[in-house]
Amino acid sequence: xxxxxxxxxxxxxxxxxxxxxxxxxxxxxxxxxxxxxxxxxxxxxxxxxxxxxxxxxxxxxxxxxxxxxxxxxxxxxxxxxxxxxxxxxxxxxxxxxxxxxxxxxxxxxxxxxxxxxxxxxxxxxxxxxxxxxxxxxxxxxxxxxxxxxxxxxxxxxxxxxxxxxxxxxxxxxxxxxxxxxxxxxxxxxxxxxxxxxxxxxxxxxxxxxxxxxxxxxxxxxxxxxxxxxxxxxxxxxxxxxxxxxxxxxxxxxxxxxxxxxxxxxxxxxxx
Amino acid sequence: xxxxxxxxxxxxxxxxxxxxxxxxxxxxxxxxxxxxxxxxxxxxxxxxxxxxxxxxxxxxxxxxxxxxxxxxxxxxxxxxxxxxxxxxxxxxxxxxxxxxxxxxxxxxxxxxxxxxxxxxxxxxxxxxxxxxxxxxxxxxxxxxxxxxxxxxxxxxxxxxxxxxxxxxxxxxxxxxxxxxxxxxxxxxxxxxxxxxxxxxxxxxxxxxxxxxxxxxxxxxxxxxxxxxxxxxxxxxxxxxxxxxxxxxxxxxxxxxxxxxxxxxxxxxxxxxxxxxxxxxxxxxxxxxxxxxxxxxxxxxxxxxxxxxxxxxxxxxxxxxxxxxxxxxxxxxxxxxxxxxxxxxxxxxxxxxxxxxxxxxxxxxxxxxxxxxxxxxxxxxxxxxxxxxxxx
Numbered sequence: 001x002x003x004x005x006x007x008x009x010x011x012x013x014x015x016x017x018x019x020x021x022x023x024x025x026x027x028x029x030x031x032x033x034x035x036x037x038x039x040x041x042x043x044x045x046x047x048x049x050x051x052x053x054x055x056x057x058x059x060x061x062x063x064x065x066x067x068x069x070x071x072x073x074x075x076x077x078x079x080x081x082x083x084x085x086x087x088x089x090x091x092x093x094x095x096x097x098x099x100x101x102x103x104x105x106x107x108x109x110x111x112x113x114x115x116x117x118x119x120x121x122x123x124x125x126x127x128x129x130x131x132x133x134x135x136x137x138x139x140x141x142x143x144x145x146x147x148x149x150x151x152x153x154x155x156x157x158x159x160x161x162x163x164x165x166x167x168x169x170x171x172x173x174x175x176x177x178x179x180x181x182x183x184x185x186x187x188x189x190x191x192x193x194x195x196x197x198x199x200x201x202x203x204x205x206x207x208x209x210x211x212x213x214x215x216x217x218x219x220x221x222x223x224x225x226x227x228x229x230x231x232x233x234x235x236x237x238x239x240x241x242x243x244x245x246x247x248x249x250x251x252x253x254x255x256x257x258x259x260x261x262x263x264x265x266x267x268x269x270x271x
Numbered sequence: 272x273x274x275x276x277x278x279x280x281x282x283x284x285x286x287x288x289x290x291x292x293x294x295x296x297x298x299x300x301x302x303x304x305x306x307x308x309x310x311x312x313x314x315x316x317x318x319x320x321x322x323x324x325x326x327x328x329x330x331x332x333x334x335x336x337x338x339x340x341x342x343x344x345x346x347x348x349x350x351x352x353x354x355x356x357x358x359x360x361x362x363x364x365x366x367x368x369x370x371x372x373x374x375x376x377x378x379x380x381x382x383x384x385x386x387x388x389x390x391x392x393x394x395x396x397x398x399x400x401x402x403x404x405x406x407x408x409x410x411x412x413x414x415x416x417x418x419x420x421x422x423x424x425x426x427x428x429x430x431x432x433x434x435x436x437x438x439x440x441x442x443x444x445x446x447x448x449x450x451x452x453x454x455x456x457x458x459x460x461x462x463x464x465x466x467x468x469x470x471x472x473x474x475x476x477x478x479x480x481x482x483x484x485x486x487x488x489x490x491x492x493x494x495x496x497x498x499x500x501x502x503x504x505x506x507x508x509x510x511x512x513x514x515x516x517x518x519x520x521x522x523x524x525x526x527x528x529x530x531x532x533x534x535x536x537x538x539x540x541x542x543x544x545x546x547x548x549x550x551x552x553x554x555x556x557x558x559x560x561x562x563x564x565x566x567x568x569x570x571x572x573x574x575x576x577x578x579x580x581x582x583x584x585x586x587x588x589x590x591x592x593x594x595x596x597x598x599x600x601x602x603x604x605x606x607x608x609x610x611x612x613x614x615x616x617x618x619x620x621x622x623x624x625x626x627x628x629x630x631x632x633x634x635x636x637x638x639x640x641x642x643x644x645x646x647x648x649x650x651x652x653x654x655x656x657x658x659x660x661x662x
Binding site for chain 2: 037038039040042049050053054055056058060061062063064065066067068070071073074075076077078079080081082083084085086088091108109111112115116
């Protein structure tokens with residue numbers, strides 16, 4: 001169990017261009033506190049690349065390899081093999097991609113890398129749409145959400161399909177470790193990152209990372225919404241370990257309305 | 272050691288001799304026997320490398336890129352649709368200035384679906400910032416792969432290289448190949464250790480973003496490196512000759528060009544057939560020559576001009592087409608010769624698409640067509656010389 005008070009005050013990501021209240025950069029910053037300096041990040045054209053690695057403003061204090069949108073996990077495999085060849089042990093290779101770069105265009109490469117059993121951690125910071133390109137729906141957009149490609153009009157009622165079950169997909173690969181997390185539950189999230197580090201082979205974490213402009217809420221609500229998503233049962237905190245799926249119990253479920261009401265993307269839904 | 276190898280086996284032998292450390296591959300015909308052979312080498316312990324069995328060509332190149340930035344020597348191979356599928360990764364690798372070598376067993380692009388040779392696949396990747404070298408024989412395929420590692424990693428070049436060999440015609444046809452000793456190759460090709468690599472002690476970013484103020488500078492330096500590569504390709508060829516007593520002339524490979532009225536320009540294995548035809552026509556007293564273009568990118572403008580300056584007519588045989596215009600090589604040769612005070616006429620021909628045989632008769636026909644044009648010119652008749660399609 002990670003103790004928040006014992007986390008290092010050293011920052012491995014700083015000076016980024018992220019929006020105020022960005023859940024994605026928070027997910028990365030928190031993870032790096034656990035992952036530590038012996039980490040290589042592999043990332044992809046996304047909000048994250050846009051706000052951290054635009055030359056000459058480079059926000060990471062760990063090596064970072066940017067690659068094409070579909071290829072995060074494939075480049076991860078390459079970095080893992082390369083470091084092995086160079087005899088560099090104890091360096092963790094971490095793929096970081098948004099939901100589009102993971103569940104849609106990046107899915108094939110991720111499937112290949114998991115199936116090969118390469119030793120890496122893949123963190124999907126899930127903000128439930130293509131936020132970098134202006135809030136278009138992705139395979140991770142929840143049912144009913146308004147995006148720029150699932151607009152609400154006299155006929156359109158937002159996203160028509162339920163969110164893709166990515167945990168189920170990676171679990172079907174017999175992955176050693178997979179989990180969902182939320183930046184609203186840092187201890188749970190960071191403990192999962194720590195578990196992922198101890199796994200021999202691939203590990204996958206999908207961390208819900210609210211997006212103020214994309215979801216349409218005031219930026220100070222990011223952590224609160226990340227908690228409400230869990231408390232309303234919209235985003236279960238699950239773990240897939242040794243072939244078993246466990247889900248964190250929610251003692252007092254909040255009404256779904258509490259989660260949906262502050263967000264403009266759900267404003268069209270009946271009260 | 273002399274061995275009976277096809278082009279693909281020769282490439283695999285070169286990759287082993289170059290001591291590639293990471294190979295990522297996805298099978299596609301007619302490339303697949305290259306990476307099968309490498310897999311056998313690793314399985315029998317005669318080659319020490321990490322073999323990443325990826326799920327697509329796109330992933331193959333992404334994995335090579337990821338490995339190369341850690342400072343390892345990498346290899347992959349592809350053909351046709353596989354190269355097209357890699358297209359997005361190609362400028363990523365070259366723009367990030369990651370040296371690597373990829374063999375392309377050239378094959379036509381669908382539709383119609385085909386598995387046989389032409390150059391459309393690699394030509395379509397012309398502007399992706401990769402060096403493209405086209406070889407004539409299996410021996411040259413082996414030697415060029417060794418040269419390519421040296422060219423790619425040259426500190427003033429730092430650009431990936433495609434070694435292009437015609438599908439089946441070279442990839443699956445056996446010839447006697449001189450396979451150099453490992454010790455000799457080690458003397459020619461030192462281990463790859465770049466100045467910048469993935470290192471937690473020195474945390475660089477690879478593949479950065481760049482805004483309009485800086486992006487052009489990155490591209491300018493890339494262009495400078497490509498232009499510099501012209502001299503480096505020649506230097507490496509000379510160095511190769513000093514080590515192995517074999518040379519391919521660097522960028523272009525002229526054959527009887529010095530006094531030829533008609534010179535045929537080709538790339539790849541067609542040159543072998545063309546040499547026979549040149550010999551035959553020379554015996555008949557015709558002033559014909561052949562120019563094999565070895566380096567398509569960088570484009571050897573100066574060397575071409577020097578070799579073609581005395582020609583009256585330059586015939587260009589393209590195994591590709593830029594649809595709506597003409598063969599790509601024909602356009603490029605015209606552009607290269609445009610600055611000369613006395614310009615030879617250029618006639619573009621398109622042939623050998625999708626593996627159609629290019630026979631001696633086809634090539635003799637091109638020469639005769641152009642020789643006749645020279646004779647008409649000598650009679651004072653003015654007319655444009657048109658090339659033709661092999662339909």
